[in-house]
Amino acid sequence: MLKVIAACGSGMGSSQIIKMKISKVFKEKNIDINMTHSSIGEAKTQAGGVDVVFCSMALTNNFEKAKESGTIIVGLKNLLSEQEIRQKIEENVIGKTKTPC
Amino acid sequence: MEFVISLWAFFQNNILTKPEFFVGFIVLLGYILLKRPFYEAFAGFIKATVGYMILNVAAGGLVGNFRPILAGLKDRFNLTASVIDPYFGQVAAQSAVNSIGRSFSMMMMVLLVAFVFNIVLVLLRKITKVRTVFITGHIMVQQSSTALWMVLFCFPHLQDPSVVVMLGLLLGTYWAVASNLTVEPTQRLTEGGGFAIGHQQMFGIWATEKIAMRMGGKHGKTGKKLEDLRLPGFLSIFNENVVSTSLLMLAFFGTIIGILGKDLMQKIDPGFSSTQNFFFYMMSKSFNFAVFVCILQLGVRMFVNELTESFQGISNRLLPGSVPAVDCASSYGFGSPQAITLGFLFGALGQFLAIIGLMVFKSPVLIITGFVPVFFDNATFAVYANKAGGIKPAIAIPFASGIIQVLGGAFAAWYFQTSQFGGWHGNFDWDTVWPVFGVLMKNFQYVGLGAVLIFLLAIPQIQYFKNKDTYFLIAEDYDAYLEKIAAKQAAS
Numbered sequence: 001m002l003k004v005i006a007a008c009g010s011g012m013g014s015s016q017i018i019k020m021k022i023s024k025v026f027k028e029k030n031i032d033i034n035m036t037h038s039s040i041g042e043a044k045t046q047a048g049g050v051d052v053v054f055c056s057m058a059l060t061n062n063f064e065k066a067k068e069s070g071t072i073i074v075g076l077k078n079l080l081s082e083q084e085i086r087q088k089i090e091e092n093v094i095g096k097t098k099t100p101c
Numbered sequence: 102m103e104f105v106i107s108l109w110a111f112f113q114n115n116i117l118t119k120p121e122f123f124v125g126f127i128v129l130l131g132y133i134l135l136k137r138p139f140y141e142a143f144a145g146f147i148k149a150t151v152g153y154m155i156l157n158v159a160a161g162g163l164v165g166n167f168r169p170i171l172a173g174l175k176d177r178f179n180l181t182a183s184v185i186d187p188y189f190g191q192v193a194a195q196s197a198v199n200s201i202g203r204s205f206s207m208m209m210m211v212l213l214v215a216f217v218f219n220i221v222l223v224l225l226r227k228i229t230k231v232r233t234v235f236i237t238g239h240i241m242v243q244q245s246s247t248a249l250w251m252v253l254f255c256f257p258h259l260q261d262p263s264v265v266v267m268l269g270l271l272l273g274t275y276w277a278v279a280s281n282l283t284v285e286p287t288q289r290l291t292e293g294g295g296f297a298i299g300h301q302q303m304f305g306i307w308a309t310e311k312i313a314m315r316m317g318g319k320h321g322k323t324g325k326k327l328e329d330l331r332l333p334g335f336l337s338i339f340n341e342n343v344v345s346t347s348l349l350m351l352a353f354f355g356t357i358i359g360i361l362g363k364d365l366m367q368k369i370d371p372g373f374s375s376t377q378n379f380f381f382y383m384m385s386k387s388f389n390f391a392v393f394v395c396i397l398q399l400g401v402r403m404f405v406n407e408l409t410e411s412f413q414g415i416s417n418r419l420l421p422g423s424v425p426a427v428d429c430a431s432s433y434g435f436g437s438p439q440a441i442t443l444g445f446l447f448g449a450l451g452q453f454l455a456i457i458g459l460m461v462f463k464s465p466v467l468i469i470t471g472f473v474p475v476f477f478d479n480a481t482f483a484v485y486a487n488k489a490g491g492i493k494p495a496i497a498i499p500f501a502s503g504i505i506q507v508l509g510g511a512f513a514a515w516y517f518q519t520s521q522f523g524g525w526h527g528n529f530d531w532d533t534v535w536p537v538f539g540v541l542m543k544n545f546q547y548v549g550l551g552a553v554l555i556f557l558l559a560i561p562q563i564q565y566f567k568n569k570d571t572y573f574l575i576a577e578d579y580d581a582y583l584e585k586i587a588a589k590q591a592a593s
Contacts, residue, residue: 009477010342012239012402013300013428016409039398041341056434058441061337077434080296080427 001032002099003050007059011039018054018079025086029094047071051097054085070098118204121157125150127209128407135411145407152403159397160192166389167523169370170354173361174467176369182357183514184390185506185527186471187243187301188397193524194250200522203253205246207265212245214269215276216412222277223423230561232284232576233426234416235276235299238409239401240428244301247526248272251535254517255542255549271538271554278557279303279530280426282564284576286310290488291435293579299426301528302478306429309482309498310489316497317490336442339476342398346472347391353469354387394472424576429481436484444483444499445476451503459511466515468507474527478502482529506532516540 006022008015015037026033038046040055040062047053047066055063057075067073074088116122128149132142174180183193198205222231235241245268252259252268259267276299283298283306298306339345358366363379373382416425433441452470459468479499487495509532514525517539525531541549565572575582 008428009430009433010398010473012398012405013237014430016238016406017413017427017431020410020413039342041343044341056430058433058436058438061438075434078291078294079431079434080294080425 001034002026002052002097004033004035004052004054005043005046005050006035006037007040007043007053007055008037009040009059011037011042014056014079015039018076018085021080021082021085022054022089025082025089028086029089031094047073051099052093072096118206120204120206120209121150121153123206124153124209124404127213128404131407131411135414149404149407152400152405154400155403156397156400159393159400160195162393162396163189163192163390164196164522166386166393169366169372170357170361170386171523172369173365174357177361177365180465180467181514181520182467182469183510183520183523183525184469184471185510185514185525185532186394186473187240187247187526187528187531188394188401188473189471189524190519190526190531191243191246191524192397193519193522194246194526196522197250197519198253201253201257204261205249207261208242208245208249210265211249211268211272212241214265215245215271215273216241218270218273219277220416220419222273223420226423229277229558230565230572231277231281232561232573233277233280233297233299233424234412234420235280235426236409236412236416237299237426237428238405238412240300241276241408242401242405243526244276244531245272247531248535250519251517251539252542255539256546267550271550274554274557276426278560281561282307283426284424285564286485286489287432288575288579288582290432290485294435295424295579296431297424297426297576298429298432298481300429300477300481301474301526302429302481302530304534305478305482305502305529306485309485309494312498313486313488313490313494315490316494332439332442336446339442339445342472343391343395345476346394347388349470349472349475350390351384351387354390355383357467357469358383358386422577429477432481432484436487440483440487440495441480443495444480447483447496448475448479448499448503448506451500451505452507453503455504455507459507464511464515466511466520468511468514470507471524471527474506474510474529474532475503478506478529502529505529509533509536512536513539 004022006015006019019035019037023035040059043053044062047063048069048071050071052072052074053063054074054076056079057077060073060075063073072093074092076084078084116126125146129142129146132145171182174182195205219235222229223234226232248268252264280297280299280303283303286306287297367373416423452475456468479502482498482502483495486498506527506529510525510527513532513536514520519525538553541553571582571585574585
């Protein structure tokens with residue numbers, strides 16, 4: 001099971017929207033995930049211990065440290081584009097996570 | 102008959118007038134209607150109810166933390182104070198509604214009526230020209246709260262059912278019409294991203310794009326963009342909600358407590374023990390605001406989760422082709438990180454200047470910068486302004502907006518009397534268009550309400566008549582829209 005976080009500024013609005021889209025794509029791929037959404041601050045403290053963090057492209061620089069520990073950081077341009085999420089999961093996530101999926 | 106009456110009384114006393122259970126049962130009902138398994142519906146009920154109860158704890162904490170400071174300001178300078186922030190505003194509105202003995206459960210009913218009316222307006226889009234459905238749950242809660250207090254303030258004798266219907270229609274119209282205004286700016290910013298903004302500064306976004314285009318487009322080209330600008334690295338700490346809220350609160354409340362002085366605070370605040378150092382008292386008092394805001398957000402997140410998910414499901418199922426109106430932060434991926442930081446900085450600068458101005462001119466209400474409006478509104482404006490007109494409007498518009506937020510917020514907190522409870526909603530639209538709506542309703546009652554509704558409903562009509570051939574196309578198929586515009590230009 002992959003641990004996934006969707007993060008945004010306050011952890012209220014946009015992270016929840018991407019969470020719904022991300023869950024849908026992983027379901028299509030038959031990959032089991034444990035998904036939460038939170039603010040950037042909270043996500044920062046948890047990022048080292050999860051497999052993937054999704055956030056807006058503008059915020060990826062918050063996760064440099066987690067990246068070193070092997071967490072995959074996915075920066076999204078259009079948070080509402082299922083197509084972009086699917087493409088980035090296919091290219092950057094599948095087969096590259098700490099926990100095998 | 103007696104049985105029915107006592108049943109109704111039971112329902113009214115235990116559920117209808119207790120927002121936490123009312124919200125819980127709404128979620129339960131929603132899940133049952135969506136044919137989810139019973140254990141999921143039950144879990145949803147618990148999360149929504151507990152979430153609301155958490156919110157209540159935070160609201161009580163915020164008000165309690167604020168009370169000695171408000172008392173000190175009153176005692177020493179005969180001032181009231183308001184934090185301009187939607188979370189403080191929501192708490193102040195709730196306190197105000199409870200203070201006149203009305204039930205805050207109406208907030209939830211207003212929200213549902215407004216959401217349904219937004220959908221009706223989109224279903225009738227051939228006539229109404231509305232293209233967008235507002236689905237940002239936590240914003241809907243905040244706006245329903247503030248607007249509920251405004252309507253009770255303007256129409257104190259109106260019975261509960263009439264309040265719910267009337268405000269539901271008004272708020273639903275605002276959600277539909279204002280988010281519809283952001284379709285064009287957002288499609289241009291995101292190059293066909295397929296969403297609109299459903300947040301707290303929608304009129305502001307529309308105005309920003311218009312002004313930025315004029316400022317940047319003098320020579321037919323847009324001005325210099327922000328992308329190459331380098332900003333110092335320490336500014337990135339403001340990305341974290343807790344840090345920025347704590348710093349802002351420390352700056353403002355630290356100063357206020359410092360001015361009020363150790364002796365007065367010790368007299369007013371029983372929580373200030375004689376062994377505690379004044380500076381550390383100041384710090385713990387200020388950080389406490391951040392603590393309660395965090396708890397409040399946790400509570401809101403818990404019960405809004407359930408709402409947003411079902412709202413999105415409903416709008417997808419019922420309204421194919423409509424545009425979802427979502428959180429303003431969704432636009433940030435399309436702007437440079439510099440635009441976001443710069444918007445926040447210049448917005449803050451504008452706010453601070455305006456606050457000094459208020460003090461110099463002896464305003465009866467002291468305004469305190471809250472994090473949400475100064476960051477989210479102004480960062481959003483900077484992103485749109487940078488795209489439409491480059492660096493100059495991306496600095497000037499957030500700066501001007503900061504000033505407007507403080508002056509409009511001060512007026513609103515004073516006029517609608519929420520400054521007694523220490524807060525006002527504070528986001529751009531609630532410092533500009535909504536206070537005007539409120540003043541119209543207070544002074545002209547139903548005539549004022551009618552005028553507001555006509556004004557709002559006329560907006561999409563005007564938009565449509567200006568661009569009849571591309572009005573729906575820009576929302577549905579952006580590439581086709583671009584082709585059509587290019588073909589039109591080639592022909593002329």
